[in-house]
Amino acid sequence: MTFESDLIETLMAPPPPEALAMMRLSLFDWAACARAAVDEPVAQITRAMVLDEAGAPQAALFGGGRAPARAAALVNGATSHALDYDDTHFAHIGHPSVAVCPAAMAVGQSVGAQGAAILHAALIGAEASVRVGVWLGRGHYQIGFHQTATAGCFGATLAAARLLGCDAGQTAHALGLATTRASGLKVQFGTMGKPYNAGIAAANGVESALLARAGMTSRPDALSCDLGFGATHHGAAVTVPDGWLFPQVSHKFHSCCHGLHAMLEALGELRSTLHPDHVARVEIDTHSRWLTVCNQAAPQTGLGAKFSYRLTAALCLAGRSTAAVATFSDAACTDPALVALRDRVVVLGDDDLTETAARVRVVLQDGTVRTAFHDLAAPLDPGHRAAKLRAKAAALLGDALADKLWQAVQSDDFGQLIG
Numbered sequence: 317m318t319f320e321s322d323l324i325e326t327l328m329a330p331p332p333p334e335a336l337a338m339m340r341l342s343l344f345d346w347a348a349c350a351r352a353a354v355d356e357p358v359a360q361i362t363r364a365m366v367l368d369e370a371g372a373p374q375a376a377l378f379g380g381g382r383a384p385a386r387a388a389a390l391v392n393g394a395t396s397h398a399l400d401y402d403d404t405h406f407a408h409i410g411h412p413s414v415a416v417c418p419a420a421m422a423v424g425q426s427v428g429a430q431g432a433a434i435l436h437a438a439l440i441g442a443e444a445s446v447r448v449g450v451w452l453g454r455g456h457y458q459i460g461f462h463q464t465a466t467a468g469c470f471g472a473t474l475a476a477a478r479l480l481g482c483d484a485g486q487t488a489h490a491l492g493l494a495t496t497r498a499s500g501l502k503v504q505f506g507t508m509g510k511p512y513n514a515g516i517a518a519a520n521g522v523e524s525a526l527l528a529r530a531g532m533t534s535r536p537d538a539l540s541c542d543l544g545f546g547a548t549h550h551g552a553a554v555t556v557p558d559g560w561l562f563p564q565v566s567h568k569f570h571s572c573c574h575g576l577h578a579m580l581e582a583l584g585e586l587r588s589t590l591h592p593d594h595v596a597r598v599e600i601d602t603h604s605r606w607l608t609v610c611n612q613a614a615p616q617t618g619l620g621a622k623f624s625y626r627l628t629a630a631l632c633l634a635g636r637s638t639a640a641v642a643t644f645s646d647a648a649c650t651d652p653a654l655v656a657l658r659d660r661v662v663v664l665g666d667d668d669l670t671e672t673a674a675r676v677r678v679v680l681q682d683g684t685v686r687t688a689f690h691d692l693a694a695p696l697d698p699g700h701r702a703a704k705l706r707a708k709a710a711a712l713l714g715d716a717l718a719d720k721l722w723q724a725v726q727s728d729d730f731g732q733l734i735g
Contacts, residue, residue: 319540319553320491323447324484327440327474331560337698338563339439341705342403344725345567346413347733348709348718350396352641354379358508359395362515366391374426376734385422386522389472392418392734394515397464398508399641400622401712404574405442405565406672406692408449408463409605412565415468415517416441420475421734423522429479431728437478441521443562445471448539450561453552457502458605461549465500465513470539472521480529485536492534493524495545505573506612506620566672566692569704570638572622573610574692575602578674579625581690583632586678592633592653594680597660600625601675604665611663614655618645629676630657639711 317325353359363379366387373382378395382388396402397414405412417438424434449456449467457463473494477487497520500513528534538544546553570580579600602625610623621627621644628638634654636643648654669675673691680686709718724732 318537319451320488320537323444324474324487324491326447327444331436331439331443332563335439335443335560335563336435338565339435339442340725341567341702342413342442342565343417343435343438343730343733344709344721345705346396346402346417347721347725348712349399349401350378350392351717351721351735352401352712353395353398356395356398358398358511359391361508362391362394362512375422376425376731378734380735385426386519386526388422388425389418389518389522390515392421392515393518394511397511397514399571400510400573401568401571401641403565403567405446405449405562407446407561407564408452408467409457409609409671410445410449410463410467411514412442412445412468412471412562414511414514415464415521416445416471416475418515418518419472419521420479421730422518423476423479423525425731427479431730433479434730435728437475439562440478441471441473441475442565443471443560444474446561447556450556451551451554452546452549453554454605455550455552458608459550460502462500462502462504462510462513465517466498466549468514468517469494469498469520472518473524474521476522476525477528480525482525482529486528488536489532489534490525490528492536492538493527493532494520495538496534497524498545502609505609506615506617506623508619567701567705569708571641571644572628572638575606575610576625576628578602578672578690578692579676580628580632580638581692582674582676582688583629585688585690586676586686587632587635590633590678590680590686592635592657594682595633595657595660595678596681597662597679598629598633599677599679600629600661600663601666601669601677602663603669603671603673604667605671607663607665614658615649616646617649621645621649625663626658626661627654629661630654633657639708641712
């Protein structure tokens with residue numbers, strides 16, 4: 317049995333209720349992040365491009381208008397990742413929803429699928445993206461590939477294939493076609509190229525599934541065979557654990573790279589007892605893998621700030637809300653007080669920490685030392701998670717629209733999510 321056939325067979329089994337419940341929360345969070353990002357440049361540029369093409373109005377776009385399913389997936393994927401505020405799965409360090417949900421929603425609308433079918437397909441795609449990411453291994457990510465885009469493409473493909481009614485053979489060919497389309501580089505982090513990667517993954521998944529359903533064939537084991545995607549993209553063919561992985565997804569409550577969140581939570585425990593003028597030095601211990609992801613030492617743009625331990629720590633210590641999108645601005649990068657505080661921050665790699673944990677040590681001018689530790693893997697009660705996500709959506713969109721999206725997700729009325 318190949319990895320591909322095993323993946324397809326595994327995802328044919330009915331998912332556990334807790335996995336569907338978590339996907340429902342992620343779908344709500346995804347829509348809220350996208351709605352809040354419709355005026356971002358990458359959203360406007362991609363939306364204008366596909367509307368100028370004037371294709372068949374198969375699926376709705378965030379920000380208005382309709383487009384072919386493949387084009388809608390591109391726009392909605394890029395838009396939903398524009399704020400970098402969407403969910404993350406640390407098993408493969410990727411953002412499942414922004415690659416998979418746009419594909420599932422676009423294809424679902426194009427074929428008139430019911431909400432429950434779209435939710436199930438989105439869960440299958442999200443689970444697949446995590447499983448492919450785990451199978452590829454950390455070497456794939458460390459060498460420079462963006463898992464959201466690469467592993468995410470395969471998840472988007474399976475979500476689209478399910479909604480299109482592809483049989484097992486067509487689905488295998490769709491995965492094979494996706495191997496020659498999946499792409500995305502970490503070097504784009506801190507630019508509009510990063511959210512574009514999510515749109516590429518969603519669109520590639522839709523395209524691969526549409527072509528396979530129409531009869532296009534491929535090498536079905538092109539993900540795992542010699543000279544296949546894994547072999548040529550630094551994949552390690554890691555054994556994937558049993559059981560559903562998606563329920564371990566993490567949601568963001570800070571508007572920046574998820575690699576920074578454990579540090580921000582730890583600093584947040586200390587902030588009320590500190591004055592930034594009294595801080596002499598800040599030491600941040602984090603897993604060394606994050607040093608190639610979100611350790612821009614002196615970012616010059618708001619997008620770059622979302623990938624900077626030093627500046628984000630300065631924002632937190634200065635009392636700026638890292639949950640607010642507007643905090644991450646070009647002006648913050650050159651603010652003299654923030655730059656001075658930023659330059660007192662030192663980031664250190666510590667592989668004894670997990671990728672979800674961080675330790676901070678704040679040395680004050682009088683020699684006093686304050687320390688804190690946080691691990692994002694700590695369990696979060698489902699009701700508390702839902703409340704935090706609803707509060708986040710309200711802060712992004714206002715109470716009325718946030719409640720409208722929440723009610724739409726709870727009632728499977730997903731047509732209300734995009735607009």
